[in-house]
Amino acid sequence: MKNDTNQDALLVAKAIVNASRQAGYIVEDEAIQSSPELAALEKPLFIKIFQAFKEHLQAAGRMELTLDEISSMFNFAVGKGAEMAYNFMSGQKQDDHINGLFDSRVSLYVDDRLMNFLKAEPIASKLGGAFVDCRSENPGIDPVLALFEALKWTLRIAEHLTLKLIQRWK
Numbered sequence: 001m002k003n004d005t006n007q008d009a010l011l012v013a014k015a016i017v018n019a020s021r022q023a024g025y026i027v028e029d030e031a032i033q034s035s036p037e038l039a040a041l042e043k044p045l046f047i048k049i050f051q052a053f054k055e056h057l058q059a060a061g062r063m064e065l066t067l068d069e070i071s072s073m074f075n076f077a078v079g080k081g082a083e084m085a086y087n088f089m090s091g092q093k094q095d096d097h098i099n100g101l102f103d104s105r106v107s108l109y110v111d112d113r114l115m116n117f118l119k120a121e122p123i124a125s126k127l128g129g130a131f132v133d134c135r136s137e138n139p140g141i142d143p144v145l146a147l148f149e150a151l152k153w154t155l156r157i158a159e160h161l162t163l164k165l166i167q168r169w170k
Contacts, residue, residue, distance in 0.1 A: 008141045009149045012134055016153035019130030025123065025157055032156055033163040038088055045080070045096060046152065049073075052098055053144075065102075067132075070147070072104040074128035077151045079106040081158025082118055086110040089166045110162075117165060127154045 020026045057063065065073070076098070087094050087109075100106030108115065131150035135141060 005142065005145055008138075008145050011138060011141065012131065012146045012149040013153050015130045015134035016127055016150050016157070019127055020153075020157045023123075023126050025161055032160045034156060034159055035088065035163075038084055038159055041084055041094060041096075042152065042155065045084075045098075045155075046148065048096060048098055049101065049151070050148065052101055056102055064143070065147075068104075069102045070132075071124070071128055072100065072102050073147070073151055074124040074131070074154055075104050076101045076106050077154040078124045078127075078158040079108045079118065081155035082114060082162045083108050083110055084155075085159040085162035086114055086166065089163065113169065114162060114165060117161075123158060123161070124154070127157065 017026065021028060026032060053065075056069075057065070079100070080098075084094060086092075092109075095109065097107070108118070110118075127150070131146065134150070135143065135146055138146075
């Protein structure tokens with residue numbers, strides 16, 4: 001029996017949050033740091049990502065992404081979440097580019113400390129792995145819904161980590 005979309009979304013969200021806790025990105029009982037301004041940026045970004053997703057698959061003549069493309073999307077979500085939080089905290093203009101969405105060439109405009117952290121910490125790999133595991137353990141889950149829910153939470157975890165780092169650096 002197939003789950004309904006709310007159950008599917010909750011299942012994926014739990015998988016990403018649990019993987020974040022296991023990796024130490026979120027401390028038990030700690031609220032995920034964000035802001036209304038960052039939350040407001042998510043919807044237009046994900047609309048743009050979804051449109052690019054549809055166009056990419058159509059241009060490639062496929063119905064599914066490759067594992068490399070999925071991996072790239074997780075790298076993008078981590079980088080973009082970090083960049084959005086960095087720009088928010090530093091008062092810089094937000095950039096809604098989606099460069100590197102499918103090819104792992106994400107261009108980020110952040111300071112060296114944050115860039116070094118992002119390069120050293122396998123956030124995308126850990127959370128992308130949680131997504132893949134969740135999908136394999138729940139074959140009836142809607143694959144597109146699951147992917148975008150996982151990306152949304154990955155972006156939020158990257159924002160959370162960046163906000164915490166910047167606060168620590170002040």
